[in-house]
Amino acid sequence: MSDLNSSNISKVAVVMGSDSDLKTLKPSVDILHEFGIETEVCILSAHRTPIEMMEYAKKAESKNIKVIVAGAGGAAHLPGMLASLTCIPVIGVPVESKTLKGIDSLLSIVQMPAGIPVATVAINGAKNAGLLAIQILCLFDEGLRIKMKKFRDNLHAQVRTKNSKLFTLGTDNYLKTY
Secondary structure (H helix, E strand, O other): OOOOEOOEOOEEEEEEOOHHHHHHHHHHHHHHHHOOOEEEEEEOOOOOOHHHHHHHHHHHHHHOEEEEEEEEEOOOOHHHHHHHHOOOOEEEEEEOOOOOOOHHHHHHHHOOOOOOOOEEOOOOOHHHHHHHHHHHHHOOOHHHHHHHHHHHHHHHHHHHHHHHHHHHHOHHHHHHOO
16 A cells, blocks of 8 residues: 555544444444554543643644544534644544434534534444545555445445345345345
8 A cells, every 4th residue: 555655654543532432433443444544543532631632633644644533422522623623634423412313413513614624424424434534545545546446346236236136036025035
């Protein structure tokens, strides 16, 4: 894999506001590892560890982190706060909350003021956040771009196979195969 900085391997950080978010963010970590991306995973709260969060964001670039995936629930300030402290692209993952089913998190992350963008995926959409991080890295890494193309080709083949199976079995029999 050719990296973006010849002296270090490019990394993606997966950051969450609480350890209770780890289960939600795990698909992001998994897909990054599947693509061979070095991943740094940590817990940083915008509200409970603001100093550490600020230090992390300020040092991220020097650690060769190229994209930050940040998950948070409720008020969900973590992605926006990280984005305000670094020029590294931040992808926000709204974590589903018990009270408002993640709508609060989604709105908090997506409603960033002009000048401080945070790319935002669906509620609990960590796998897509990881894939988006990979796509950003693909801009500078031909080998990674080839892996992404193969991944997409595989998705295409899976749907075609399912469609063929549905056509052959019919609706009722297809549903029985689950």
